[in-house]
Amino acid sequence: MADFVASSIAGAAAIVLGNPIDVIKVRLQSGSSSAPSRAPAFETWTSMFRGAAAPVITNGALNALLFVSFNRSLAILENDNHQPILRPSLHNVWLAGAFSGLVTFIVSTPTEVVKCRAQLYNEPNTTSWTVARDIWRSNGIRGLYHGGVITSLRDSIGYGFYFWAYEASKNILGLESETAKTLVAGGIAGCVTWATIYPLDVVKTRVQTQQLLQVPSHAGPSAYMGALDHARDIYRTEGLRGYFSGFWWCMGRAFFVNAVQWALYEYIMGLFSPAKAGATRREFEAHEQKYNL
Template structure:
């Protein structure tokens, strides 16, 4: 396969391994106490440390992303680079920022096939307070709703990804163009890649965070609780008659918790985004350099 495929795959897997603990906190803060209309108020608020109730929590929900986001990143970068070529830009050094944003949006849309089910499984695993694994959640969704169930919340996920990845590549290339200098040493270049990658992650999440909050709440809707040793588990979607639409969830969140609900978890997400995307871009650029040389 192409160099950008493997570079994207490895960088995506590396980012998940580093960022999963903070992503878990972000997801639980977004889901809040409004996971189900019938359960509002049942979940006590948690401190930061309270989200890590045992060692296994650090990697809770990481299985699906590690497998899925490697493939997602591979699809993303391959589509982005090919789109740039169609627009007449050189993938290694594109210049037109509008074309960069558009190519990034195309890349984001292309990831839908992997992103939607991966996000669904990850979010439900992360908000579950039981011992349900990513595999058991995926199996239960498949048994009850089939392939369609795995793409629950796919509409808002695809919009989020298209907009987010447009800004992702746009902000990375803009900052890279602004900071690059002919006199840069290899060390200077590496540090700038880390900084530009981290900055791109923060800009991306800031641009789509309200959409991500809504997406998380759409995908973590449940009917009730499944008792396992007295623990509450979140596994299955609501029946069609009880589901809330994306618009209804957004409206209810605003009416009950105010506008600030759409930015709950942005601080922890920004920290995670900077670290994860700095590493992702560094791994991607390094792997591209090595693979293209061979």
């Protein structure tokens, strides 16, 4: 329970802090005529937080699926016999992360559809709720899972590298301060994750927002385009550079947001059970050994 509460609070805080840059990222990724190559101007100060409600509301459910599936699958892979897993194999960490990322597709896909569309609307009264309501009225449940395949692929690969990079970074970093180690490892994990999946995220954004945009297409402006169609179209019209629109904005956001999220998560866990947290750190030091790649 403590793990769920800590991850939910930390995740919600990270979403709110990183949303202004996420808005810029999505607008640059979309390839719309209203999104220039530089950072788009915000219409009002509230537009910096447009689309944040959807991921904040679903954050608890997503974290529940993510951490429960990750911990259970890692325990099975490590054959832990109900003993604490002190130094799991990084190979197993990646596999457990990839599986847990695939499971979160149930929540992440509708969240991404609503978030991305809300971030692109220019109307001042647009909210995540009005976007979700319009999608439901026009396309039902199917509309909320638009781009589900590319989203599940992105999440599976992304969370695999996310947990892998975090565990590996904490093992390699020679920082004495546990807080500093958590901050740096969290930031590195975020950057590694986005670097590995960014082209997939660009294609995902195009798929999920295509009804709002007039993106040039060989198939015609009104034709529905799947993920492969968008991937080909990006290369045809923008070249390899098109797969990395908004990349450096995302890298800056990834380091800052994930550093804060992991540090806040560790801090809240310490508040819930300080004795257990201290015992875990001492146990780690007493059983120091290398990861098995």
